[in-house]
Structure formats: C-alpha cells, structure tokens
Amino acid sequence: MPLDPLLARIDPDGAIAPVDRWDPPLSGEMDLVIAADGRWIHEGTPIPRPRLIRLLSTVLRRDADGEYYLVTPGEKWRIRVEDRPFLIVDAEEARNGWMLTTNVGDRVMLDATHRLTPSVTSSGETVPEVAVRFGLAARLNRNVYYRLVEQAESREQDGGVELGLTSAGVWQPLGRMDVDAS
Template sequence: MSVDNLLQAARANQRGPAPVHLWNPPFCGDMDMRIARDGTWYYLGTPIGRHSMVQLFSRIIRRDGEQYFLVTPVEKVGIRVDDAPFVAVDMQAEGEGKTQVLRFVTHVGDEVTANAEHPIRVVIDQKSGEPAPYILVRDNLEALIHRNLFYRLVAMAEEQSINGEQWLVVFSSGQCFPIGPLPS
C-alpha cells in the first residue's frame, strides 16, 4: 500500500472520519508509520510535517484489539501507536459541579464531549504513580489528555467516596469520572 493510496482514501472523507468500521479489506502488511505519545506522526522515521496530511490519515485509523490500522475500502495496513492515536490539547468547561459539560479538542481537530459514550478514564502507572488520562474519541480510539488539561481537571475536581475510598472526580454531561484516588 502506498501513502498516495491512503491519502486518496482519506481525502474522499474530508468532512470527518471515514466509515472504517464498515470496511473489511484484506490486510496488506505493516507500514513504517508510527504515532508517538505526543501525537507526532512519523513515516519512515521522519515526522510528517504537514498537519493537513496528519489530519487526513487520522480519518482512516482503526483499532482492532490492541492493533492499529489505516484502512481504505480496499486495503488495510498496520501502524504503530506508542500510546493513544490522539492527544486532547484543548478543553472548554461549561457550568459547574454535576451540571458541568466538558468539551475536548484533539490535535487533529476532533471535538468530543465527555459523557457516557465518551468517558474519561485515568490509568495510574504502578511503578511511577504517574496518571495517564484518556477520553474516548470514537470507535475505541482514545486521546491522551495533555498534562496541562489534566491539571485543569484536577483543579476543578471534587472529592467523592467510591467503594469506601476517597477519590477526586469530575462531572460532565451528568456523568461522574474518577480521575485519581486520594491518599488514605
């Protein structure tokens, strides 16, 4: 599969993500393409400098199990993703407390509201104790929430008891999202 074929398929869906969940083309092998933890896309070890190309590729990405693919109606190629394919780089908060609504924007322009269909989850690294916060963007594709946004979430968080333990939680669209346990 060539990069030109991928770009052509992505351009056909310039108004948003392609319906990759409907496509079941044959697997054509892996491509030397990688998405770094900071959201930088690499092709043949070199960063893709054109943001418009990254946006186009982001429309045809799919996750099957733990593997990521770029998918067209006729071809499917594997790519490497270091953490999550997207990074949430902006957030708007409307309201406060339990009536609050949190809207995120990714580095490729996806907009998503945290709610039951697009939950926020936080994974705590067992060795370092560092939190890694995510929001589901679409079709089991997540965005890593940028550290600055996570600090904003912590600042607006409330304490709440969950299963007898104290947690920091944020609310959005009527949903409660635990973002970290409090020390006992």
C-alpha cells in the same frame, strides 16, 4: 510504503470515514508510528503537516486484536502506536459539561459514552484517557489534566477518595487521592 496511494482514497475535507464498516484484507505493515507525544512519524521522519495528519487520522481504527490500522474500502495497513493515538490538547466547559479537543481536531463531550478512565502509561504514570471513536482513545495532556483538576471535586468512593468532575450528568474520575490514615 508511500502515502500517496492511500491518501488518494481519503476525503480531502478531513471528514471521519466509516472505517468501522470497511473490511478489506490486510495489505501489510506501514512504517508509520504514532509516538506517545502525539507526533506521527513515517519512515523515520516526523510528518510536519497537520492537515496530512488529520487526513490520516480519519481512516484510523483499532481492531479487536488490539492493533491499529489505516483503512480504506480496498486497503488495510497496520501501523504502530506507542501509547494512545491521540492527545487531548484542550478542554472547555460547555453548557452540558466538558468538551475536549484532540490534537487531530476531534471534539468529544465527556458523557456516558465518552468517559474518563484512569489508565497506566508505559512509564508507569496513571493518566486519564477518553474514548474517541472506532476503538481509539486519547490521553489528557498534562496542562488539560491540571485544568480539569482545578475544577474537580472529591468524593468518597470504594473506601477512598476520588477526584473528578461531573459532565453531562456523569461522574468523570481524574484519579484517586492518597489519604493519610494517621
């Protein structure tokens, strides 16, 4: 399926569309894959234009069925996501906590609504993710993870030691540390 008809319905300024309020019938499957490394691949070819990726990301959502869709008021196209649709590519300490930036330009403050949650990747590695919007989550890039670990503290938690940080008054876990019992 060509992208042009879908793009004609998207805000050219890249504003987030109210896709949570749209309920069109399923139009079909689109040959679009969001790779685990953040690349968007349409019909086997990586999309080279960041602005185009940003536009498409503004109409992306994950439904209760666990599937990912590009949605406009009149169309709904299922796409494939290998891991998470977004990556956290930057973290900066702000006055109230940590502000994270995704590879598509979303900015999210770590807080009670947007919490770090350790989860297992397809390769078996435990990496934190954070909710972004409309059922979509972003994994921490390795460099961002290590940056946050440098600022982290450890806490006794559930009989073990957890590494994390506080942002917007909320504990944000980065992972558990193995403690040698000998």
